[in-house]
Amino acid sequence: MAYQKITGDVLAQITAIVGDAYVISGGQDMQRYSHDETEDLRYYPEVVVKPNTPEQVATLLKLCNDHLIPVTPRGAGTGLSGGALPVMGGLLISMERFNNIIQIDEANLQATVEPGVITQVFMDAVAEKGLLYPVDPASKGSCFIGGNVSHGSGGPRVVKYGTIREYILNLQVVLPNGEMIWTGANTLKYASGYNLTQLFIGSEGTLGIVTKIVVKLIPAPTQSALMLASFSTNDDGCAAVSAIFRAGIVPSALEFMERRGVEWVIAHNNIVFDLRDDVNAFLLIEVDGNNMDTIFGDCDKINTVLEEFNCKDVLFADTAAQKEELWRMRRIMGESVKSNSVYKEEDTVVPRAALPQLIKGIKDVGSRYGFESVCYGHAGDGNLHVNIIKGGMSDEDWNTKLKDGIREIFELTVSLGGTISGEHGIGLVQKEFMPLKYSELHLRLMRGIKTVFDPNGIMNPGKMIPPSPLKGE
Amino acid sequence: MAYQKITGDVLAQITAIVGDAYVISGGQDMQRYSHDETEDLRYYPEVVVKPNTPEQVATLLKLCNDHLIPVTPRGAGTGLSGGALPVMGGLLISMERFNNIIQIDEANLQATVEPGVITQVFMDAVAEKGLLYPVDPASKGSCFIGGNVSHGSGGPRVVKYGTIREYILNLQVVLPNGEMIWTGANTLKYASGYNLTQLFIGSEGTLGIVTKIVVKLIPAPTQSALMLASFSTNDDGCAAVSAIFRAGIVPSALEFMERRGVEWVIAHNNIVFDLRDDVNAFLLIEVDGNNMDTIFGDCDKINTVLEEFNCKDVLFADTAAQKEELWRMRRIMGESVKSNSVYKEEDTVVPRAALPQLIKGIKDVGSRYGFESVCYGHAGDGNLHVNIIKGGMSDEDWNTKLKDGIREIFELTVSLGGTISGEHGIGLVQKEFMPLKYSELHLRLMRGIKTVFDPNGIMNPGKMIPPSPLKGE
DSSP, X not given: OOOOOOOHHHHHHHHHHHOGGGEEOSSXXXXXXXXXXXXXXXXXXXXXXXXXXXXXXXXXXHHHHHHTOOEEEESSSOOSSOTTOOTTOSEEEEOTTOOOEXXXXXXXXXXXXXXXSBHHHHHHHHHTTTEEOOOOOTTTTTOBHHHHHHHTOOOTTHHXXXXXXXXXXXXXXXXXXXXXXXXXXXXXXXXXXXXXXXXXXXXXXXXXXXXXXEEEOEEOOOEEEEEEEEESSHHHHHHHHXXXXXXXXXXXXXXXXXXXXXXXXXXXXXXXXXXXXXXXXXXXXXXXXXXXXXXHHHHHHHHHHHHHTTEEEEEEOOSHHHHHHHHHHHHTHHHHHHHTSOEEEEEEEOOGGGHHHHHHHHHHHHHHHTOEEEEEEEGGGTEEEEEEEOTTOOHHIIIIIHHHHHHHHHHHHHHTTOBSOSSSOOTTTTGGGHHHHSOHHHHHHHHHHHHHHOTTOOBSTTSSSOOOTTTOO | OOXXXXXXXXXXXXXXXXXXXXXXXXXXXXXXXXXXXXXXXXXXXXXXXOOOSHHHHHHHHHHHHHHTOOEEEESSSOOSSOTTOOTTOSEEEEOTTOOOEEEEETTTTEEEEOTTSBHHHHHHHHHTTTEEOOOOOTTTTTOBHHHXXXXXXXXXXXXXXXXXXXXXXXXXXXXXXXXXXXXXOSSSOOOSSSOHHHHHTTOTTSSOEEEEXXXXXEEOOOEEEEEEEEESSHHHHHHHHHHHHHTTOOOSEEEEEEHHXXXXXXXXXXXXXXXXXXXXXXXXXXXXXXXXXXXHHHHHHXXXXXXXXXXXXXXXXXXXXXXXXXXXXXXXXXXXXXXXXXXXXXXXEOOGGGHHHHHHHHXXXXXXXXXXXXXXXXXXXXXXXXXXXXXXXXXXXXXXXXXXXXXXXXXXXXXXXXXXXXXSOOTTTTGGGHHHHSOHHHHHHHHHHHHHHOTXXXXXXXXXXXXXXXXXX
16 A cells, blocks of 8 residues: 655644644654553654544544545553554544543443543443443553454453443444444344444454444442462363353353462562462452352352362452452553563463463473463453563564464464454554464455455554455555 | 356256255245245245255355355244345255254353254253353244344343354354355454454345354353233333343343233133233343342342332242243244234334333324234343234235335334344345435445455345445345
């Protein structure tokens, strides 16, 4: 695609659309828009713009479409796959000013929000009304709900409540030509043509820009219990996961942490935890509902299962503070690793019973390539985050050979019936691995869909779909 | 599209692919493939073929694609929107021999099934293992799971468990050119490119043919309670629906029936029911779980809500037989109406709090156009089935003027934030109403997607998407 640079004339038009105060075309302020949370990658856009109405977005997109200027939409910049990196330069459209919760409709248990609302802010607003929006990625305190939509985000409670796909009813989107549609209807059921709402979820800003989001809410459970189970092996911990479901229990969270992750958290954070020598894996298990007797009954059944898998110890959180402390340990694990090492994070997902094989395989790859890894994640969903730590690896091995190791991890994931990413998306950094999962025919279908929405290829170019081997990109 | 007829030569090739016994090209046996459950519509295919392997389907599709022969895929023929009617003649591919449950994977709570498995047969097979597949349309005893996928089917338990979209993990599909893909992965989370699984769900056979289905299962709840609440007005009954959720309860079913529907059932079926004169609307409410105390607690809370909405009476089903009898009354309502009248059925869906307005509006339209209607459906989802009965309407009014009345019903539905179909699909009979909901731009996107998968337009032509106003079809 022969993209064009942003000329002085186009810049003037951009400024006229949103006003001086909301355009950045150089200087220090550019920096924060040059990276997200993906490794240490940096790419600078030519211009950053911060619209706050769908109409402004429409005018901006039409302008860029007419001038073949690449557009990168950006939420909070918390992405882990490089989806918000403006790799082709061009215009970066920051959605940070779309930060209104437009309506919480208690009669229909729906809400309409703008994409730049922080996930936690939205969760708190609906919680005040006794309602639950259960899609809470670890970054919920800073990520935007629009970014969550674009990545098909999950989080720990997917295991009971489902991913964001099950909570998005309708999207207002602006297409690259500046036209606007609602993708569906504000209804719980929808059998009226191809489901464009579902197509936009997880499309990583490659089809258009989401400007309003209609969300399904559910009554919030009033009670919960949290337990931390420890095991001497990853195998035992992982194997217990399937067995809990087989016992008829659907926990509201079922998280896996390996010993190394807990060590890392203890070393780098203000967390007091008695880490026994004979323990190598943990499951953090939450059960929720409206009746403590039922919840305790479920916990008893879980305990029985855990014993069958050689569980060493079960710590039951007695107070809200204890619960929060255990959750904090899980949530800051990624951050602890990343803030204190050079790292790469991969987001693998497999059918849940394949988790022990996956972890064992990852450790094997690590020992062959000479890297340490810290694994944790949403075991109930078979979704494992793998933090690869540079440690003593040479720069050369890190920059060249490691890629083969990552490839082996993904090959293993796919061979176990899994896929490249469960919730972090493909973005920039996983794009090259897509052919491990998809045939060229399959990728061609994806490219075809992209072209229907974005014939000029201006939307988030260089992301998600690898270029055709036939003609380059 | 300049479709071709099936020549003797092509028929010979079709026969060579599947064998003599599985081809019908004339005679009495053709009849059952000329209709589904949509009104009294009949269209004959030129040839019916019954493959039983994905490879046979692939060879058949490639043959038709090369010869521009229209292909209509058919499940059990229980559809209510004419999706399986071979309106352009051509080849009808019946999936009835794809009737194997390939695997029930208890470790992962997944199953792999062929599309021609009867929904109830599959539900029973997983129930034997203590598992639940909760997508049970009223036709579950005869419909195929493949048809359910193609229509994005729901049923009464969507209100708690979600539609089929939340249970389909992966699909093996054959594309019109004879190539085969798996649309996704057998994982509970998936953020790896455009979600083709979700795109195929509800695509009504217009993109390709589904040959294997990977389904998510959940632990089956062991207990349930069922109550039938009666109201003097539709308004009160419908208004209670939202309030039940606001009280923090998520019932496992929440069905609405109007008096006329119950009368119809009593008149035409062997059901004993004491229908009081002052009662005009009913809610059938089911709560499930694993603990009867919790369930009874929920029922108490529901009772309190019902009283606020002038509930006349609550009948609590005490035995399994009573439960089955109440459910049977609800399930045979559509059948009762249809077997004993000339009818048309529309499948409206709105945000649930808009139900009273919707019903009132439908009755208004009916009195203006002179038709009676019987309304019932999944009130918890805002999904109302409207059976329009010919009754004393003249043939001329039925065949010409009625269409305007139906259009008014859909206009009302859309104006209330709803859409044309919640779970029956668009198929043939609702196609002309699509522009009430979608702009031409939106329809153009749908046509574009169709073309990516089916450039020759052979897959289920004449369905779901109205032709472009620019060039005809």
